[in-house]
Amino acid sequence: xxxxxxxxxxxTLEDKWVNxxxxxxxxxxxxxxxxxxIVVGTGxxxxxxxxTLGELGYKVKAFTFHDSPRRAHxxxxxGGINAAKNYQNDGDSIYRLFYDTIKGGDYRSREANxxxxxxxxxxxxxxxxxxxxxxxxxxxxxxxxRSFGGVQVSRTFYARGQTGQQLLLGAYSSLSRxxxxxxxxxxxxxxxxDLVKVDGKARxxxxxxxxxxxLERHAAHCVVLATGGYGNxxxxxxxxxxxxxxxxxxxxxxxxxMANPCFTQIHPTCIPVSGDYxxxxxxxxxxLRNDGRVWVPKKKEDSIAIREGKKTALDIKEEDRDYYLxxxxxxxxxxxxxxxxxxxxxxxxxxGHGVSPTGLAVFLDFSSAIERYGKAEAYSMGISDSxxxxxxxxxxxxxxxxxxxxxxxxxxxxxxxxxxxxxxxxYPAVHYTMGGVWVDYNLETNVPGLFVLGEANFSDHGANRxxxxxxxxxxxxxYFVIPYTIGQFLSNExxxxxxxxxxxxxxxAESSTRDKIKRLIDIKGNQSVESFHxxxxxxxxxxxxxxxxxxxxxxxxxxxxxxxxxxYKDVFVPGTAEEFNPELEKAIRVADFLExxxxxxxxxxxxxxxxxxxxxxxxxTAEGEALRRDEEYAxxxxxxxxxxxxxxxxxDLTFENVELKTRSYK
Amino acid sequence: xQLKLKVWRQKNAKTxxxxxxxxxxxxxxxxxxxxxxxxxxxxxxxxxxxxxFEHDCRExxxxxxxxxxxxxxxxxxxxxxxxxxxxRSFKDGDTIVIEPWRAEAFxxxxxxxxxxxxxxxxxxxxxxxxxxxxxxxxxxxxxxEKDLAxxxxxxxxxxxxxxxxxxxxxxxxxxxxxxxxxHLGLLxxxxxxxxxxxxxxxxxxxxxxxxxxxxxxxxxxxxxxxISIENIARMNRSYVAAVFGSDE
Numbered sequence: 001x002x003x004x005x006x007x008x009x010x011x012t013l014e015d016k017w018v019n020x021x022x023x024x025x026x027x028x029x030x031x032x033x034x035x036x037x038i039v040v041g042t043g044x045x046x047x048x049x050x051x052t053l054g055e056l057g058y059k060v061k062a063f064t065f066h067d068s069p070r071r072a073h074x075x076x077x078x079g080g081i082n083a084a085k086n087y088q089n090d091g092d093s094i095y096r097l098f099y100d101t102i103k104g105g106d107y108r109s110r111e112a113n114x115x116x117x118x119x120x121x122x123x124x125x126x127x128x129x130x131x132x133x134x135x136x137x138x139x140x141x142x143x144x145x146r147s148f149g150g151v152q153v154s155r156t157f158y159a160r161g162q163t164g165q166q167l168l169l170g171a172y173s174s175l176s177r178x179x180x181x182x183x184x185x186x187x188x189x190x191x192x193x194d195l196v197k198v199d200g201k202a203r204x205x206x207x208x209x210x211x212x213x214x215l216e217r218h219a220a221h222c223v224v225l226a227t228g229g230y231g232n233x234x235x236x237x238x239x240x241x242x243x244x245x246x247x248x249x250x251x252x253x254x255x256x257x258m259a260n261p262c263f264t265q266i267h268p269t270c271i272p273v274s275g276d277y278x279x280x281x282x283x284x285x286x287x288l289r290n291d292g293r294v295w296v297p298k299k300k301e302d303s304i305a306i307r308e309g310k311k312t313a314l315d316i317k318e319e320d321r322d323y324y325l326x327x328x329x330x331x332x333x334x335x336x337x338x339x340x341x342x343x344x345x346x347x348x349x350x351x352g353h354g355v356s357p358t359g360l361a362v363f364l365d366f367s368s369a370i371e372r373y374g375k376a377e378a379y380s381m382g383i384s385d386s387x388x389x390x391x392x393x394x395x396x397x398x399x400x401x402x403x404x405x406x407x408x409x410x411x412x413x414x415x416x417x418x419x420x421x422x423x424x425x426x427y428p429a430v431h432y433t434m435g436g437v438w439v440d441y442n443l444e445t446n447v448p449g450l451f452v453l454g455e456a457n458f459s460d461h462g463a464n465r466x467x468x469x470x471x472x473x474x475x476x477x478x479y480f481v482i483p484y485t486i487g488q489f490l491s492n493e494x495x496x497x498x499x500x501x502x503x504x505x506x507x508x509a510e511s512s513t514r515d516k517i518k519r520l521i522d523i524k525g526n527q528s529v530e531s532f533h534x535x536x537x538x539x540x541x542x543x544x545x546x547x548x549x550x551x552x553x554x555x556x557x558x559x560x561x562x563x564x565x566x567x568y569k570d571v572f573v574p575g576t577a578e579e580f581n582p583e584l585e586k587a588i589r590v591a592d593f594l595e596x597x598x599x600x601x602x603x604x605x606x607x608x609x610x611x612x613x614x615x616x617x618x619x620x621t622a623e624g625e626a627l628r629r630d631e632e633y634a635x636x637x638x639x640x641x642x643x644x645x646x647x648x649x650x651x652d653l654t655f656e657n658v659e660l661k662t663r664s665y666k
Numbered sequence: 667x668q669l670k671l672k673v674w675r676q677k678n679a680k681t682x683x684x685x686x687x688x689x690x691x692x693x694x695x696x697x698x699x700x701x702x703x704x705x706x707x708x709x710x711x712x713x714x715x716x717x718x719f720e721h722d723c724r725e726x727x728x729x730x731x732x733x734x735x736x737x738x739x740x741x742x743x744x745x746x747x748x749x750x751x752x753x754r755s756f757k758d759g760d761t762i763v764i765e766p767w768r769a770e771a772f773x774x775x776x777x778x779x780x781x782x783x784x785x786x787x788x789x790x791x792x793x794x795x796x797x798x799x800x801x802x803x804x805x806x807x808x809x810x811e812k813d814l815a816x817x818x819x820x821x822x823x824x825x826x827x828x829x830x831x832x833x834x835x836x837x838x839x840x841x842x843x844x845x846x847x848x849h850l851g852l853l854x855x856x857x858x859x860x861x862x863x864x865x866x867x868x869x870x871x872x873x874x875x876x877x878x879x880x881x882x883x884x885x886x887x888x889x890x891x892x893i894s895i896e897n898i899a900r901m902n903r904s905y906v907a908a909v910f911g912s913d914e
Contacts (some may be wrong), residue, residue, distance in 0.1 A: 003818075013782045047800075051799070052798075052799040055799060066730070067720070067730070067781070067782060067783065068782065068783065068785065068786050068826065069786075070826055071722055071723075071728045071729065071730050072728075072785075073722070073723060073728070075723065075726060075727050075728050075729065076723045076727050085806075087806060096903060100800035123800075123802070125798060125805045126803065126804055126805045127797075127800075127802045128805075129802065129805040130794045130795065130801065130802035130803070130855055131795055131797060131855075131856065132822075132849065132850050132851070132853050132856050133795070133811075133816045134819040134822050134853065135805075135811055135815075136815070137811075137812045137815040138810075138812065139812050141809025141810050141811055141815075142806050142809055143805055143806055143811065158779075159819060159822075160819065162727065162823060165727055165823070165825075166726075166819075169822065171788070172791055173789065173794035173795070174794060174797075174799070176786065176789045176790040176794055177790070177792060177794045177796060179790050180694065180790040180791065188783060188786070239719060240722040240723040240724070241723075241724060242722050274695050275695055275696070277696055277700050277703065278706055279697070279699070279700050279703055279724060280724045280725075282724075282725045283725075300875060344910060366687065383716070388693070392705065397878055409745075410725065410726065410750070413726075413743075413746060413750045413752065414697075414752070415752070416752070416754055431870070460697060464869075478798045479800075480799070480800075483799065519719045526711075528707055528710045528711065530703070530707060530710075531707075567791065572710060572713070574713065574714075574716060575715065578780070579678075580678075580718065580775060580776050582718055583710070583716060612822065646737050646888055647756055
């Protein structure tokens, strides 16, 4: 075990980034023109990084496995993006955003990184507006805000329920502009399948051309990964079907470290699972908790009647409803952080109050909001004295539709039930991964020249991410952090000539990748890739999901090892390696998930405390809340891969500015 | 429910394709793509080549999925992508015909997968506002009238799926291009480059081999994001102004 150095600059929290930035090493324009950078992944973090590095004059090569950079899963982010603008005059500030994020993350993130994130948040909004991102506006033409979980100010900027789409299209347009000028070369339908290290430094990648199956060598002075999270290790998640850990995991197998992999976020408001054929889960934005109230019937017999279809939510009288979040957490009510809301839903369903046929769902009800908005509209129209209840509902529905229309429509399409009439049924689902590749303050891994941005790294969200902070982090890393910090590495490389792909290191990486692919094709077993992925997901959810315990984690780990062995004996991959072969793509990704899953179990087992999304049943307060153990576990657990026994490295977290407290949202 | 599927199978761009018929058992709660997953699992279990089709987010926003179902891009439901279509829209015993997008500018890669990179090149030709990172002024320094912001947003919801092209008898990409021209041109930030942008995007669109617009309107009907044909009129006005108002 080694202790890792995060290279956090000295100075006060407020001055660290500003001072560091002004004293950083620079690369002169004439040298930038010769220096090549590979960016893998073109979601918010990757597209913004590639575009900005291109603008600065570097020679950038960007890679995505999608057919276009515009398809990255950032596009599906719904609710919004946080920024400490304080446009609402409600007491927000950079410090408050910093504090909320540290507290929301249950004190398992790095102070310096989080403060820098809060500082950058302000510029992100300006940049996005300048690119033409059509944020929601007030009648005066100024930007509108709403609230998200775990905070008491309104700092979330949004574009209906499609904020991720609009921000990604903004970054994509900047990237497209750089592609048109030739400063970025774009490789669509290329998947990174290995990292190439030359003399210990990251100098390139092996990419598989997904159309031809050809393995290509690509060299550069350094490599930037922005390849997203690994939520699909659970098979069912809100991630897109293609989201995967392969680029990050191949880097781990080349010496990078996987940090806090057990910190996964279970989002409280998703459409519940309906059958075995289900391929993915759909999120209902957290913004809905601004206006929706979460409840279950107080009496179990009512829940049973609803499950059996004998009653609906509308038959349950107000006094028979348990608005359990408002009851347990009066200060934050329905807007508690995601980990708290998810666990509370599980508690109610485990007690037998669930409301879907599977018993795994709670209600998210908009009737109070519809009535409240309807009355307000009637008042502003001057008709509040003479209006009927039906008219109030009609007016209220219109307001709700304007705010959340596309989400309600999405719910209706998937479930076939009208959420304006019946409350939505929701249940927690895997959504985001706070863990990721270990990086220092420069976003550089322990492999020199390898940088990791966005959800793919671990650094900013601790054990739980607050809503509307993923978009913020992806764009902060890409637009405002990496363009500076990459210079710390590259300023020492100005004498390094263009990297050749003829070296032994490239040949070795290519041939070992070829062998691995051949091995998968040659197994010719009897079970599909999909069936292994589903089984892995079930193990992960059962033993490493919303609550975990030591026995389960040990069992889960051995089950994964057994499954991995079976996979290499009996998987069937149709077709050949030298063609467009989506099944082979899946097989390569699932093989990596089968290793990552084991490290997640190990990490969860190692962390004998409960914090954020990591809830160990052995460590709970008398009221069932998470019990942190700061003395022993205020560290980042960074794992080095080893087939037999992964090795733990630690980075101690020191808190100089915030006092470690038990999180309370009561 | 029992269904018969007639699916377009084509090994690659160089070979000819043909319809093949499959039977599949589905549940009405499944999404259309989950029904295809079930069929593919069956094919794999028989060691046959699964049907290649594209999909990713499966929640109607990434724009990857693209099937022509019974002759209609994204199937029978209005304002819906293929992935959001559920089997409850079909009946037991139905025969469903599944084809790829068919347009000259979208060559077939395999089965139901086509190459839509022409759309990327249209955006690269001018679908952006030229602002480098760090150059922006405060977000609230540019007030945007709420109704205008909404109009721009409505155009900006385009997911780049290509249904408009697939629906058009001319294989025209006018709705796609016009949506981007409108989105940026309506906003004060985008006005500066509006004329230049319109010209170069239209030129690129023509270069890619998309057909011309003859006001059929099928694009608007089939657009899963219900983007209005009004945007085409707006782009035409601006294109005419760009050509005849040019200093060149």
